[in-house]
Amino acid sequence: MRKPLVVALCALAFAGAGVTPAVASAPSPTGADTATGAAPATSLTDAVNDTVGAAVDALSGLTAPNAGAVDFAGTVSLSNCSGSVVRMPDSAADDPALVLTNGHCLESGFPAPGQVLVDRASSRSFGLLNSSGSRVATLRADRLLYGTMTDTDAAVYRLGTTYARIKSAYGIDPLTLSDTRPAAGTAISVVSGYWKRIYNCSVDGFAYRMKEGDWTWKDSVRYTSACNTIGGTSGSPVVDSATGQVVAVNNTGNEDGERCTVNNPCEVDENGQVTVRQGINYAQQTYLFPACFGVDNRLELSASGCAVPKP
Incomplete structure (x- = not known):
């Protein structure tokens, strides 16, 4: 987080x-x-x-x-x-x-x-x-x-x-919050009001489930590595660069390569397979x-x- x-x-x-x-x-x-x-x-x-x-x-x-x-x-x-x-x-x-x-x-x-x-x-x-x-x-x-x-x-x-x-x-x-689920490959900007910094990258894909400590999130957005967000960027809107609409809210990233611990979320697929991606960051979709x-x-x-x- x-x-x-x-x-x-x-x-x-x-x-x-x-x-x-x-x-x-x-x-x-x-x-x-x-x-x-x-x-x-x-x-x-x-x-x-x-x-x-x-x-x-x-x-x-x-x-x-x-x-x-x-x-x-x-x-x-x-x-x-x-x-x-x-x-x-x-x-x-x-x-x-x-x-x-x-x-x-x-x-x-x-x-x-x-x-x-x-x-x-x-x-x-x-x-x-x-x-x-x-x-x-x-x-x-x-x-x-x-x-x-x-x-x-x-x-x-x-x-x-x-x-x-x-x-x-x-x-x-x-x-404006988009009511449409974003697609992989979408160009996005993560806009941090806390740090007054904009991170530009793309939607790399989606995590079926993401676990961090005691919490589990569904269908999380995974960024490409260019969005190397840091502490304080939590809550930043994730903006579709083409439409200007919000498609997600930035929330976490794997800092230390640990498995499913606080500040080190892991991805879990439909078969229960766990993947750890150190240095990769994530957001939660908002189209719902x-x-x-x-x-x-x-x-x-x-x-x-x-x-x-x-x-």
Whole structure:
């Protein structure tokens, strides 16, 4: 699972007190979003996080974003992961906006095998990025609509604002979730809001089952080796380079060549044969989610065609 490594930045001062954050493990989103109705930084913690976020932006600016049609607009940074503002194919402009990330990125910790979290209160904050990767606002959730690490590794938050208000204030559109399964050979970009880095590669194939520690995922996307994602890229949208639509959510990679352990997932085929691919990284497909969301972006797990894991 692609949670970030701990990297110390530098001592920052706020309100006369020295603060030394471990930035790579917890760079909080920054920017008051008064225009969209999301809560601005009003506490000491939020103000310090804003200062830390600015420092992270400055560091990230030392490396220019990768060139190409896919950019950072609509992606977000979390305290521990990456994510993106997404819409379903039928979402309306005045619907409450949604954020997609990994189930293992939840603020409450990893869901247990078999556990599916639905409609929970949340005040999670997200740093909204523009096309160049600059942080332009803090968006804030009001609900965790869905989160699990069973069969897939995904979480969907509902924001306290709409797509239209985000567009009006910042000129940023959401990314659209494709409702079609991607094909092997598809050119893709993994866009990390946490690191402000874009990885470009192709879908190498699919793992019938993938096991990592206590968790098992189905039909996982395997990247070609060029997408050498690192800790902090968890939750990044995997974007079809041709259509610009999200086809998966980045979640893990085999770091040490170990067999089926945490941070070392293994592939298991239909016959139970286990394959370990050290240095190869993976994502979970997202084409099943559009069938599970209805009018006003309401989660409807009982809807016809909704095949995601249920509580």
